[in-house]
Amino acid sequence: NQKAVSVLGLGDMGAALAGALLAAGHRVTVWNRTAAKAEPLVARGATSADTAADAIVASELVVVCLLDYDSVGQVLAPHTDVLAGRTLVNLTNGTPGQAREMAAWAADHGADYLDGGIMAVPPMIATPSAFVLYSGPSGAFETWRTVLDVFGESRYLGDDAGAAALQDLALLSGMYGVIAGALHAFALVRSTGGSTREFAPLLSEWLQGMVTWPVAAAEQIDAGDYGENVVSNLGMQAAGFANHFIAAEEQGISAELLRPLHELMQRRVADGHGHEDVVGVVELLKR
Ligand code: NDP
Secondary structure (H helix, E strand, O other), X not given: OOOEEEEEOOOHHHHHHHHHHHHOOOEEEEEOOOHHHHHHXXXXXXXXXXXXXXXXXXXXXXXXXOOOHHHHHHHHHHHHHHOOOOEEEEOOOOOHHHHHHHHHHHHHOOOEEEEEEEEOOHHHOOOOOOEEEEEOOHHHHHHHHHHHOOOOEEEEOOOOOOHHXXXXXXXXXXXXXXXXXXXXXXXXXXXXXXXXXXXXXHHHHHHHOOOOHHHHHHHHHHHOOOOOOOOOOHHHHHHHXXXXXXXXXXXXXXXXXXXXXHHHHHHHHHHHHOOOOHHHHHHHHOO
């Protein structure tokens, strides 16, 4: 069931998306600001459009994957006259607010709009490890789902255009939390001339024990109760956490990646929640 699909943006990710569509046998039209990036895809059977407008006209389904929403705005804004009847699938990383604003803008010009968050790096595209979050009108998603499935597993999050960006950023925040903790760990190990390579498997094993932590934490958050069955109370953890800063000082490294969490833990203790679970710190993140 081959479809005509256009891809705007042929950076590392856009090129991977276009390549996956070609491999699946779709008729692919590509456009990129720097035209030379289309060449390898043209060699594989894609059609190169001279302008973004030509690419939009070429296919009912238009996939956009540019650096950021500013670049998406710059590329699409001059071509509002050709958007009617198109489905725009914007896989550019952005915020929920940006996605909702773009959905309204697309609707004003007669286009359907799906926002997406790619949870993969380019070499993972079209492999079983890739998944992509989508949000926007369910009709548009169902119409194009089989084409979109080419990129990786499609996970539809509902008709609020901002939902995909929200969960994309939420997943990335979990990832960056792990990265921050692991970088501090490596700095600590390296400070005594230790081998980070020898230490890494132990860290991996330790982190695997954390895999189900979010599920248990979410139950407490939904219940709004952080005081049940506490085996590692926050007061104890906040006191122990201080050793990170003393050790960092001793070892001559910076503990700046860890400081914000400790400050929140201490505030929560000061507010009288020291006997509860660390998960209650989430209450301090409300504005
Ligand atoms: P690249 O830096 O490789 O490519 C950026 C793309 O944006 C290029 O096509 C570039 O065109 C284009 N671009 C930038 N500014 C403008 C502009 N003002 N007008 C027109 N085109 C512009 O980035 P990626 O392809 O890796 O990333 C694209 C999107 O995918 C980003 O939003 C990113 O967050 C997201 N993403 C990327 C992942 C990754 O691991 N790479 C993972 C998940 C999401 P030109 O070639 O002319 O410079």
